[in-house]
Every structure is written in C-alpha cells, then in structure tokens.
Amino acid sequence: xxxxxxxxxxxxxxxxxxxxxxxxxxxxxxxxxxxxxxxxxxxxxxxxxxxxxxxxxxxxxxxxxxxxxxxxxxxxxxxxxxxxxxxxxxxxxxxxxxxxxxxxxxxxxxxxxxxxxxxxxxxxxxxxxxxxxxxxxxxxxxxxxxxxxxxxxxxxxxxxxxxxxxxxxxxxxxxxxxxxxxxxxxxxxxxxxxxxxxxxxxxxxxxxxxxxxxxxxxxxxxxxxxxxxxxxxxxxxxxxxxxxxxx
Numbered sequence: 427x428x429x430x431x432x433x434x435x436x437x438x439x440x441x442x443x444x445x446x447x448x449x450x451x452x453x454x455x456x457x458x459x460x461x462x463x464x465x466x467x468x469x470x471x472x473x474x475x476x477x478x479x480x481x482x483x484x485x486x487x488x489x490x491x492x493x494x495x496x497x498x499x500x501x502x503x504x505x506x507x508x509x510x511x512x513x514x515x516x517x518x519x520x521x522x523x524x525x526x527x528x529x530x531x532x533x534x535x536x537x538x539x540x541x542x543x544x545x546x547x548x549x550x551x552x553x554x555x556x557x558x559x560x561x562x563x564x565x566x567x568x569x570x571x572x573x574x575x576x577x578x579x580x581x582x583x584x585x586x587x588x589x590x591x592x593x594x595x596x597x598x599x600x601x602x603x604x605x606x607x608x609x610x611x612x613x614x615x616x617x618x619x620x621x622x623x624x625x626x627x628x629x630x631x632x633x634x635x636x637x638x639x640x641x642x643x644x645x646x647x648x649x650x651x652x653x654x655x656x657x658x659x660x661x662x663x664x665x666x667x668x669x670x671x672x673x
Contacts, residue, residue, distance in 0.1 A: 523660055525541075537552070
C-alpha cells in the first residue's frame with residue numbers, strides 16, 4: 427500500500443517496516459550542548475584565580491538542515507520547496523499521533539489503527555477477513571494479543587519512530603524522480619480542521635491520491651487514494667496517547 431504521494435509513502439513504509447520487524451533501530455539522542463551567549467553584547471572576560479583556569483564558552487548547537495525539495499511542475503497551484511520543508515519538519519517534530527486506515531480493495535479489505543508515541547512506543551491493531559491482530563511494542567519489548575489473551579514475544583529491534591525531516595524529503599524526491607507530480611487542490615475540512623489538498627498524479631493511476639494537510643500546523647489530516655479504495659485519517663497529533671505494557 428505504498429502510495430505515490432510522498433507523505434503517505436513515508437508513513438506507510440514506516441508502518442510496514444514496523445509490522446515486519448525489518449526496520450533498523452533508532453539512533454540514540456545525544457545530549458545537547460550548552461547554548462552560546464545571545465545577548466548581542468561583548469562577553470566580558472573574568473580574570474581567573476591562581477588555582478582556576480578560565481572555561482571556554484560552549485559552541486552554539488547547529489540546527490538540522492533539511493535538503494531542499496525540487497520544485498514541482500505545474501501552474502499557480504504547484505508546490506514549492508517551502509511547502510515540503512514545512513510538512514517535513516512538522517511531521518518529524520510531532521510527539522504522538524493516531525492513524526486509521528480503511529482499505530476496501532478486493533485483496534486487502536480491512537481496517538488498521540496505529541498509535542505512535544515517540545521515541546519508542548507503538549500500538550498496532552488490524553482487522554481483516556474476520557481476523558484480529560493486535561501488537562504493542564515498547565522499546566524492544568513486544569506483546570501480541572492472540573485469541574483475546576496477551577502474550578510477551580521474543581524481543582525485537584526498536585522501531586524507527588523518530589525519523590527526521592530528511593527522511594520525508596528524501597521520500598518526496600524519490601517519488602518525483604519516478605514521474606509523480608503533486609499540486610495544490612482546493613481546501614478541505616477533516617474532523618473540523620481546515621486543510622489544504624495536495625493531489626498526486628503519475629504514470630500509474632492506482633498510486634495517485636489526495637492528501638489534505640492542516641492549514642494551521644502543516645500536519646497530514648487525511649489521504650484518499652484516487653480509486654477510492656484506501657483512506658488514511660491522521661488524528662490526535664501531539665495528544666496524550668497512552669501505550670503501556672498489557673501484562
């Protein structure tokens with residue numbers, strides 16, 4: 427279900443990796459260095475005592491640079507680099523969210539709900555063809571609901587939930603290099619939140635669709651495939667989602 431629109435490709439790829447256990451472990455966050463002086467004035471040196479050497483000022487932390495996304499072909503409704511960068515940074519900076527997917531395709535009919543709480547908690551629920559699958563992973567601890575009873579499974583590699591803005595922009599670059607175009611459509615409303623439509627089209631119509639992104643926060647609200655078989659709805663951005671060990 428890797429759709430052409432790059433934001434859905436990033437999210438779907440992440441979820442598919444989570445289910446298969448093939449994703450690499452996330453990197454460990456490094457401690458942040460002390461901030462540099464921002465007063466704008468000169469720094470006055472203090473004469474050290476005979477027993478204490480002066481301490482050098484810590485360098486200012488360097489911001490993460492997101493690679494520029496290529497401009498898309500099209501008219502006044504085409505996207506620009508700033509649009510893509512804002513989405514990438516907003517999504518990468520989100521602490522938590524819930525994604526609900528409904529698929530009515532003949533081979534993949536079912537519903538899926540995925541809750542993500544960074545840096546390392548995910549709750550996955552799938553209902554398809556009369557079967558229910560439910561999995562919780564917290565760090566490397568994995569739990570599965572089998573027949574209504576939770577069991578603890580062998581440890582798995584931690585999921586890469588803390589992907590950064592570069593990953594999203596890179597996914598966008600890959601999609602556009604394969605002939606996809608993404609242009610701005612009309613305004614929409616999802617769960618009471620106004621959003622801007624981004625319409626993806628390309629050589630393969632089955633991979634196109636429309637994503638609606640929040641006007642106030644640049645975060646995905648809903649994706650609908652061109653053929654109408656798949657709908658992804660994103661809710662509860664940065665809300666207090668609880669994912670705890672079930673046993």
